[in-house]
Amino acid sequence: MSIAIAIDGPAGAGKSTIARLAAKELGFIYVDTGALYRAIGLAASRRGFSKESQSDIISMLDMIRVELSFNDKGEQIVLLDGEDVSGLIRTPEISMMASAVSAIPEVRAFLLDLQRDMAHTENVIMDGRDIGTVVLPDAKLKIFLSASPECRARRRYDELIEKGMDVKYEDILSDVIERDYADSHREIAPLKPAEGAVIVDTSGEDLETSVNKLLNIMREHI
Numbered sequence: 001m002s003i004a005i006a007i008d009g010p011a012g013a014g015k016s017t018i019a020r021l022a023a024k025e026l027g028f029i030y031v032d033t034g035a036l037y038r039a040i041g042l043a044a045s046r047r048g049f050s051k052e053s054q055s056d057i058i059s060m061l062d063m064i065r066v067e068l069s070f071n072d073k074g075e076q077i078v079l080l081d082g083e084d085v086s087g088l089i090r091t092p093e094i095s096m097m098a099s100a101v102s103a104i105p106e107v108r109a110f111l112l113d114l115q116r117d118m119a120h121t122e123n124v125i126m127d128g129r130d131i132g133t134v135v136l137p138d139a140k141l142k143i144f145l146s147a148s149p150e151c152r153a154r155r156r157y158d159e160l161i162e163k164g165m166d167v168k169y170e171d172i173l174s175d176v177i178e179r180d181y182a183d184s185h186r187e188i189a190p191l192k193p194a195e196g197a198v199i200v201d202t203s204g205e206d207l208e209t210s211v212n213k214l215l216n217i218m219r220e221h222i
């Protein structure tokens with residue numbers, strides 16, 4: 001039987017970086033489920049839909065194909081209708097669109113089986129917002145990873161600047177606060193720790209410390 005580790009938490013808590021490194025160390029596949037919502041956000045944005053165009057976004061689901069694949073380095077690739085959109089989904093605009101589409105129940109239902117199927121066939125560390133609460137409630141280990149909004153905004157800012165994007169720290173911080181509110185107050189699958197989740201705060205920690213902390217917790221449980 002395959003082993004699943006669920007990691008949930010707000011944007012910028014370091015989930016993806018930490019989960020990717022931990023997965024490599026344990027020989028698990030790392031699945032970033034946010035990329036799926038981002039791909040749908042991109043599909044909606046390409047069609048010129050606004051965040052409020054719920055019915056258009058729902059009708060669009062029958063016309064698009066979202067898939068995850070992995071390259072030979074084990075890195076996740078997101079395919080939208082067969083096109084690799086892994087880079088295109090990482091902009092602040094698509095972040096906001098992804099948050100909006102993720103509040104639509106039909107979008108969540110559309111992505112549910114895809115996520116569950118991956119966990120049934122492989123040992124996975126899957127990160128998202130509702131992995132421990134909805135997608136994999138029976139995961140062997142559930143972790144809720146968080147950090148202060150300022151710390152998370154600073155990390156996201158550094159990441160985007162390194163990619164050569166022209167962004168302001170204040171804008172990123174207000175995006176983080178706005179997205180936190182939207183993600184934790186939506187009616188369906190709101191962001192909250194799953195029952196039995198181990199809660200880990202990474203504020204002020206460097207990456208190595210957080211990865212080691214998580215690896216210790218994981219090794220104790222698997």
Ligand code: DC
Nearest residue numbers: 011033034037098099102128129130
């Ligand atoms: O982790 P991320 O920033 O790439 O996620 C993008 C958006 O998708 C985020 O606003 C929350 C949403 N999301 C979700 O609702 N459920 C998940 N399992 C993963 C992401």
